Amino acid sequence: LAKTTQPISMDSYEGQEVNITCSHNNIATNDYITWYQQFPSQGPRFIIQGYKTKVTNEVASLFIPADRKSSTLSLPRVSLSDTAVYYCLVGDPDQLTFGGGTRVLVKP
Amino acid sequence: SQTIHQWPATLVQPVGSPLSLECTVEGTSNPNLYWYRQAAGRGLQLLFYSVGIGQISSEVPQNLSASRPQDRQFILSSKKLLLSDSGFYLCAWKAGRSTEAFFGQGTRLTVV
Numbered sequence: 001l002a003k004t005t006q007p008i009s010m011d012s013y014e015g016q017e018v019n020i021t022c023s024h025n026n027i028a029t030n031d032y033i034t035w036y037q038q039f040p041s042q043g044p045r046f047i048i049q050g051y052k053t054k055v056t057n058e059v060a061s062l063f064i065p066a067d068r069k070s071s072t073l074s075l076p077r078v079s080l081s082d083t084a085v086y087y088c089l090v091g092d093p094d095q096l097t098f099g100g101g102t103r104v105l106v107k108p
Numbered sequence: 109s110q111t112i113h114q115w116p117a118t119l120v121q122p123v124g125s126p127l128s129l130e131c132t133v134e135g136t137s138n139p140n141l142y143w144y145r146q147a148a149g150r151g152l153q154l155l156f157y158s159v160g161i162g163q164i165s166s167e168v169p170q171n172l173s174a175s176r177p178q179d180r181q182f183i184l185s186s187k188k189l190l191l192s193d194s195g196f197y198l199c200a201w202k203a204g205r206s207t208e209a210f211f212g213q214g215t216r217l218t219v220v
Contacts, residue, residue, distance in 0.1 A: 032207055034207040034208070036209075038152075041196070041214065041216075042211075042213075042214070043198045043200065043211020043212060043213070043214055044152070044209075044211055045211070046207075046208040046209065046210075049207050049208065085151075087151070087152075089207065093202075093205050093206065093207045094140060094157065094159055094205075095154065095157060095165075095167075096140075096142055096154065096157065096200070096202070096207070096209055097154050097167075098144070098151055098152040098154070099151060100150075100151040101151050
């Protein structure tokens with residue numbers, strides 16, 4: 001099971017781009033990289049998933065370098081409502097194990 | 109469409125009392141099912157997961173147990189609650205090898 005390492009917390013301001021990097025040095029060939037967002041007193045919500053290079057959807061972009069040992073979630077032009085904990089998941093999709101996540105605080 | 113139901117939303121139980129939390133999924137078949145616990149200000153701890161009826165994997169040895177009596181029903185139980193069992197319990201489901209999981213509304217359990 002690939003272990004992930006993320007910063008514990010990050011602060012940003014409204015309108016800025018937020019980039020959260022996740023390290024997963026032991027990622028396996030078949031592993032996908034998945035990111036979730038969690039608001040207080042709610043369950044996590046799927047944001048984006050990728051295998052390599054770049055993936056973009058209406059919420060975020062995910063950048064994965066060629067060696068796949070890390071990934072960066074990019075949130076464009078954040079608002080106060082983007083204040084949440086963001087989790088990076090890598091590994092066995094049956095286990096679905098969450099790490100500590102990154103607490104992002106968006107300030108006005 | 110698929111929906112997940114988890115109840116109750118809040119629960120206050122005395123130490124030593126039993127626990128039963130129920131989770132059901134609608135609109136899909138043979139889902140993977142999960143129970144998580146989240147202590148205040150902490151990350152999600154995977155407690156149990158099931159990839160099929162009768163298949164329960166336990167991640168953390170403790171006084172909790174899980175059962176899957178029907179394909180889309182997942183139950184978390186305890187015979188005797190401890191103070192340390194307090195937390196936010198979340199049920200989730202996903203389809204097979206997909207990495208997109210869907211979570212219930214959660215149960216906030218306070219053991220007093």
